[in-house]
Amino acid sequence: MTGILGALANVTRLGFDTAPLIYFVEAHATYSSVMFDVMRSIDQGSLFGVTSVLTLLELLTKPIQQGDLALQNEYVELLTTASGFEVIDITPNVAQDAARLRVRYRLKTPDALQIAVAVVSGCQAFITNDSTFRRVGEMRVFLLDDFLPSTPIALP
Numbered sequence: 064m065t066g067i068l069g070a071l072a073n074v075t076r077l078g079f080d081t082a083p084l085i086y087f088v089e090a091h092a093t094y095s096s097v098m099f100d101v102m103r104s105i106d107q108g109s110l111f112g113v114t115s116v117l118t119l120l121e122l123l124t125k126p127i128q129q130g131d132l133a134l135q136n137e138y139v140e141l142l143t144t145a146s147g148f149e150v151i152d153i154t155p156n157v158a159q160d161a162a163r164l165r166v167r168y169r170l171k172t173p174d175a176l177q178i179a180v181a182v183v184s185g186c187q188a189f190i191t192n193d194s195t196f197r198r199v200g201e202m203r204v205f206l207l208d209d210f211l212p213s214t215p216i217a218l219p
Contacts, residue, residue: 066100066210067097067100067101067205067207067210068100068101068104070205070210071101071104071110071188071205073187074110074186074187074188074203075110075111075187076110076111076113076184076185076186076187077101077105077110077111077112077113077186077187077188077189077190078113078114078177078178078180078181078182078184078186078188078189078190078202079112079113079114079118079189079190079191080114080118080177080189080190080191080192080193080196081114081117081118081121081122081177082191082192082193082207083098083101083190083191083192083207084098084114084118084122084138084141084142085122086098086192086207087099087101087102088122088134088137088138088141089134093211094192094207094211097207097210097211098207101190105145105147105148106146106147108147110147111147111148111149112147112148112149113148113149113151113180113181113184113186114142114148114149114150114151114177114180115150115151115152115153115157115176115177115180116150116151116152116153117153117173117176117177117180118142118150118177119138119139119142119143119150121173122138122142123135123138123139126138149184151180151183151184153176153180156183157176157179157180157183158176158179160179160182160183161175161176161178161179162175164178164179164182164199164201168198168199169198170195170198170199171195174193174195174196177189178196178199178201178202181202182201182202186202187202187203188202188203188204188205189202189203189204189205190205190207191204191205191206191207192206192207192208193206194206
């Protein structure tokens, strides 16, 4: 098993699903270390992150429900002011590509929109933790679960 940075060695533009950003911002116990490496690469300029405006909607839903203004602000700041990250609008061109991808790979509409944005934006890879995206053949799909350290099995 190679680390996430090794897998991303030839990637300059990385599409993002929503969950990896939640894991990073909210310091998820299992995935935050993998996401820290990815986000550090973006901060250092060796990787450029791309996601759709749909991600912002998905990120803000729970903090708005919970009245967590600090978390809302953190998500907005990450996606709208951080260098090395771009939020792409859902244009008619993206919607058409998403429809084709939705049919070809039997994706849900939000998933089709996410991957269509990555394709249209010239991403070489997409990061997620949803194995549904493995069906997509237009680019490499990386699941965070694939980069977790394996736990040795204790023998009696």
